[in-house]
Amino acid sequence: MTPRITLLDKADSAAAQAIHSLLLDFNNRTSGYAFDGRALVITVANPETGEILGGLWGSTAYGYLHIDMLILPEELRGHGLGSRLMAQAEEEAVRRGCRSSYLETFDFQARGFYEGRGYSVFGQLADTPPGHTRYFLTKRLG
Numbered sequence: 001m002t003p004r005i006t007l008l009d010k011a012d013s014a015a016a017q018a019i020h021s022l023l024l025d026f027n028n029r030t031s032g033y034a035f036d037g038r039a040l041v042i043t044v045a046n047p048e049t050g051e052i053l054g055g056l057w058g059s060t061a062y063g064y065l066h067i068d069m070l071i072l073p074e075e076l077r078g079h080g081l082g083s084r085l086m087a088q089a090e091e092e093a094v095r096r097g098c099r100s101s102y103l104e105t106f107d108f109q110a111r112g113f114y115e116g117r118g119y120s121v122f123g124q125l126a127d128t129p130p131g132h133t134r135y136f137l138t139k140r141l142g
Contacts, residue, residue, distance in 0.1 A: 033062060036061055036062065037060065037061035037062075038060050038061070038096065039058075039059050040056075040058045040059055040060055041055065042088055042089060044085070053072070053076065054071045054073055055085065056070045056085045056088075057069040057070075058089060058103075060093050060096045063097060063098050063099045063100070064093075064098055064099070065089060065090065065093035065098045065102075065141065066102055066103065067102075068103070070085065070086070072085075083117060089101075090139075090141055094141050094142045098141055098142075099141055099142065100139065100140050100141055101141055102122075102136065102137065103136075104134055104135065105134070105135055106129075106132055106135070107132050107133045107134075107135070108132060111135050114137050118139045119137035119139045120137060121136065121137055122137065122138050123136040124136065
């Protein structure tokens with residue numbers, strides 16, 4: 001058999017699901033651990049309109065919390081709300097059995113914020129985007 005290879009430039013949910021299922025099956029068989037992934041999402045909304053103003057988007061799996069996104073509008077920054085969201089996510093992750101957390105941030109984002117909450121850099125990619133650095137940080141939980 002000669003496989004057909006196709007390059008896509010748009011998200012294809014069926015292709016993503018098929019690839020994810022194949023990888024998940026491989027990981028479960030070879031690691032000896034069943035994937036236990038769960039979403040962890042905290043929203044910050046306008047109390048009058050319900051409009052989402054920001055929040056934290058992440059997941060837990062294999063004993064780790066992964067924080068994928070954290071955003072607050074400028075007017076809500078600097079008042080401890082970001083720290084509250086991080087603490088709430090970390091507490092929930094510990095309840096789910098997580099031992100550590102990891103995330104990534106750019107040099108123009110919030111590296112100092114995360115380091116102030118106990119995270120430390122374990123890796124970096126230079127010049128992504130050009131002229132900037134992407135940092136990978138981790139923290140032990142509990």
